[in-house]
Amino acid sequence: MVKVTYVAHDGTRTELDGDPGDSVMSLAIAQGIDGIVGECGGSMMCATCHCYVDEDWAETAGPRMDGEEDMLESAACEVTERSRLSCQIKLTEALDGLVVHLPEEQV
Amino acid sequence: MTTSPTTSTMALIEGHKPITPASGIPVWDIDPYDVELLRDPSAYYAKLRELGEVVYIPRYSVLAVGRYEITRKVFSDHENFLSSRGVGLNDFKLEDPWRPPSIILEVDQPEHTRTRKVMSRALSPKVVKGFADLFRETADTLVDQLLAKGTIEAVTDLAEAFPTTVFPKAVGMKDVNPRHLVDYGAMVFNAVGPDNALRREAMSHAGEIVPWINAACTRDRLTEDGLGAMVYASAEDGTLTEAEAGMLVRSFLSAGVDTTVTGIGNALWCLSQNPEQWQALKRDPSLIRPAFEEVLRYTSPVHTFGRTAGGATEIAGFPVEEGTKVLCVLGAANMDPDKWGDPEVFRIDRKPVGHVAFGAGIHGCVGQNIARGELEAVLGALIEKVDRIEPAGEAVWRPGNAIRALDRLPITLIPN
Numbered sequence: 001m002v003k004v005t006y007v008a009h010d011g012t013r014t015e016l017d018g019d020p021g022d023s024v025m026s027l028a029i030a031q032g033i034d035g036i037v038g039e040c041g042g043s044m045m046c047a048t049c050h051c052y053v054d055e056d057w058a059e060t061a062g063p064r065m066d067g068e069e070d071m072l073e074s075a076a077c078e079v080t081e082r083s084r085l086s087c088q089i090k091l092t093e094a095l096d097g098l099v100v101h102l103p104e105e106q107v
Numbered sequence: 108m109t110t111s112p113t114t115s116t117m118a119l120i121e122g123h124k125p126i127t128p129a130s131g132i133p134v135w136d137i138d139p140y141d142v143e144l145l146r147d148p149s150a151y152y153a154k155l156r157e158l159g160e161v162v163y164i165p166r167y168s169v170l171a172v173g174r175y176e177i178t179r180k181v182f183s184d185h186e187n188f189l190s191s192r193g194v195g196l197n198d199f200k201l202e203d204p205w206r207p208p209s210i211i212l213e214v215d216q217p218e219h220t221r222t223r224k225v226m227s228r229a230l231s232p233k234v235v236k237g238f239a240d241l242f243r244e245t246a247d248t249l250v251d252q253l254l255a256k257g258t259i260e261a262v263t264d265l266a267e268a269f270p271t272t273v274f275p276k277a278v279g280m281k282d283v284n285p286r287h288l289v290d291y292g293a294m295v296f297n298a299v300g301p302d303n304a305l306r307r308e309a310m311s312h313a314g315e316i317v318p319w320i321n322a323a324c325t326r327d328r329l330t331e332d333g334l335g336a337m338v339y340a341s342a343e344d345g346t347l348t349e350a351e352a353g354m355l356v357r358s359f360l361s362a363g364v365d366t367t368v369t370g371i372g373n374a375l376w377c378l379s380q381n382p383e384q385w386q387a388l389k390r391d392p393s394l395i396r397p398a399f400e401e402v403l404r405y406t407s408p409v410h411t412f413g414r415t416a417g418g419a420t421e422i423a424g425f426p427v428e429e430g431t432k433v434l435c436v437l438g439a440a441n442m443d444p445d446k447w448g449d450p451e452v453f454r455i456d457r458k459p460v461g462h463v464a465f466g467a468g469i470h471g472c473v474g475q476n477i478a479r480g481e482l483e484a485v486l487g488a489l490i491e492k493v494d495r496i497e498p499a500g501e502a503v504w505r506p507g508n509a510i511r512a513l514d515r516l517p518i519t520l521i522p523n
Contacts, residue, residue, distance in 0.1 A: 029460045039396070039479070041461045043471030046232055067224060074232035107396070 173439030183468025195299025279333020292365025300508020
């Protein structure tokens with residue numbers, strides 16, 4: 001079990017239990033988190049699962065994947081150094097406790 | 108004429124190596140490309156899922172998958188299940204395909220990454236947003252014209268008319284021939300099936316269409332400000348050769364017209380058959396994009412694409428030999444009750460994230476944003492101007508080896 005906390009733009013925190021191999025996007029979709037759309041289903045073809053990795057977790061979550069940077073240019077909200085596409089963050093035991101912050105809008 | 112040692116010693120089935128399926132794999136003697144089955148594939152989808160994780164189809168000596176999880180897994184497993192040997196029944200390693208292979212669709216990593224990046228940049232959500240006004244103005248004008256007619260044949264009058272108007276403009280094509288664009292798509296997609304009447308009929312137009320398509324993709328036949336020019340810009344910075352840029356522009360025309368024509372037609376069919384969902388969409392326009400995702404899940408415009416086992420591998424624990432063609436029946440996966448609960452119900456608020464109508468993984472449809480942009484414009488214009496969409500005759504499906512589209516859709520548009 002890997003715990004992930006999603007912090008909505010208004011500050012609401014939702015804690016979910018995922019399995020290793022889930023993505024931060026797929027877990028959010030499966031549990032109905034509103035702030036993530038995931039329109040393309042994880043093919044890295046849209047930017048509607050944009051999230052900001054909490055600074056405490058930036059290193060553990062790792063760098064952006066090949067091509068992720070390009071797609072982030074299409075994100076609806078500001079892209080910062082902590083911006084990631086949540087479909088590209090795959091849960092591992094090391095990410096147990098991960099905190100991600102969600103942008104105000106995704107489209 | 109000389110034949111290579113490979114082909115002279117082995118009888119191929121539909122251009123690929125026949126296989127001996129592993130014991131335990133259910134055998135189903137069916138023709139998945141039978142025209143009657145293709146007109147209404149729902150019973151085929153259900154039986155395919157029911158038979159098992161993977162099924163052997165002796166007629167073409169192929170494996171087929173249709174349950175959601177395994178279909179998604181195989182289809183996106185680009186390491187074991189290759190695209191470079193063709194996404195249809197022909198194995199490009201054993202026989203030359205009908206046209207030079209696509210350098211994005213029919214290629215594996217690492218070569219794929221380079222061309223994919225060029226195309227995903229050219230077709231990013233940001234670029235597509237730039238076409239929003241063109242798409243919406245075109246849709247508004249078209250819907251106004253159709254409302255004046257009242258009863259329309261929606262496949263020709265709307266589903267074909269819209270993409271063949273906006274897409275050449277988006278690409279920046281100087282040469283416009285809507286018929287050639289639609290028929291080229293039909294060739295490309297029917298070519299992935301067996302050598303049946305559908306494929307032969309589509310291919311019979313090749314002599315006329317292929318030279319026209321190739322000429323229309325050259326740099327001097329494209330404007331400076333379209334998607335085509337963006338691809339050719341990658342030839343200037345050295346990412347691509349000029350010839351490769353032309354090949355990628357060809358990919359726009361292969362995959363960008365017939366598919367969106369089908370998406371629009373299928374959307375109109377869904378909404379005309381489900382008036383309460385149409386009314387729900389009118390009440391809440393924020394459901395336009397999720398409604399299109401549901402159309403895609405519910406109708407799977409691309410119903411089947413294949414992969415080829417690059418080496419000895421496995422599916423659901425069954426050994427799979429090198430060279431095995433695997434039909435990934437996307438239409439069956441999108442209707443799997445184990446995944447969707449009530450797949451037979453068309454619900455615009457389902458938000459079916461993870462449907463495989465655009466494929467999945469590194470080969471997931473690179474044009475999906477433009478498809479969404481086109482549908483958003485068409486549905487946006489319709490809900491604003493049209494009160495009701497009523498069937499005005501029988502909807503007729505057109506069998507296709509890869510595409511499930513309407514052939515005729517008579518409807519009446521009743522204005523607000």
